[in-house]
Amino acid sequence: MTVVNWSLQRHQVVVVTDTLLSEHRTGSAAAFVQKAHPVPHLETIISGRGDGGLITAWASYAATRVIARDYDVLAEIAPDLIRQLRAQQLADGSPYDGTCSIFMWGWSPSAGRFVGHVFRSGNDYAAGSLPDGVGCAPGFEDPCDDLIAALQGENVPQALFDALLQQNRETRRNPDKVHRNNCGGDAMLSMMTVAEDGAVVSTTRRLMRFAEYDADYDEALTLAGL
Numbered sequence: 001m002t003v004v005n006w007s008l009q010r011h012q013v014v015v016v017t018d019t020l021l022s023e024h025r026t027g028s029a030a031a032f033v034q035k036a037h038p039v040p041h042l043e044t045i046i047s048g049r050g051d052g053g054l055i056t057a058w059a060s061y062a063a064t065r066v067i068a069r070d071y072d073v074l075a076e077i078a079p080d081l082i083r084q085l086r087a088q089q090l091a092d093g094s095p096y097d098g099t100c101s102i103f104m105w106g107w108s109p110s111a112g113r114f115v116g117h118v119f120r121s122g123n124d125y126a127a128g129s130l131p132d133g134v135g136c137a138p139g140f141e142d143p144c145d146d147l148i149a150a151l152q153g154e155n156v157p158q159a160l161f162d163a164l165l166q167q168n169r170e171t172r173r174n175p176d177k178v179h180r181n182n183c184g185g186d187a188m189l190s191m192m193t194v195a196e197d198g199a200v201v202s203t204t205r206r207l208m209r210f211a212e213y214d215a216d217y218d219e220a221l222t223l224a225g226l
Helices: 052-064 071-091 145-151 156-172 213-223
Strands: 004-009 012-017 020-022 029-032 037-039 044-049 101-108 113-120 127-130 133-137 186-194 200-209
Touching: 004 044, 004 101, 004 113, 004 156, 012 044, 012 101, 012 113, 012 156, 029 213, 037 052, 044 052, 044 186, 052 071, 052 101, 071 101, 071 113, 071 127, 101 186, 133 156, 145 156, 156 186
Parallel strands: none
Antiparallel strands: 004 012, 004 133, 012 186, 020 029, 037 044, 044 101, 101 113, 113 127, 186 200
């Protein structure tokens, strides 16, 4: 599953992910993909864990097909549209049979701040609210007091990046690629902030490339028969 770390605050959203896509039956590296999807005209970021096909289908649909005035409208209509996309996947023979969580953050005109929602397969993709603060998925296996303290500090982007490094270390020491959270590829940062003039500014950048990238790249080429 994808590693997604985020911070939700009134005037800022920060999302840090890896880019490694694994083949769900074997855990082998399959590709390197964007996992946090900014939708700037709706002042929104979409990410998720689980069914990468459904997550990217929803991100693409939200960015290119939805009639929505703003994030509030998008969040309201999202459950039904995600269910329709999943039904179409199943009709097309999608092999994915695991759980899926779709995360969405954006500027809410009605609330006058950034808000977040989660749509989980176990709840038939009904909208659930994300609280303010930091979320790290998956959590940490080892006690990391300094890291936990940093996540509550002022330099949230750096702390979320440090958390991703810790998650990478923890997943890589587990030889069971099928059942572990496979973390690798590139570390990516997506952020939305409110400027002094009230405009929502979206930023996306690559932070670094993991040490295992070359080995994972070769594995992905092999899997693809290249």
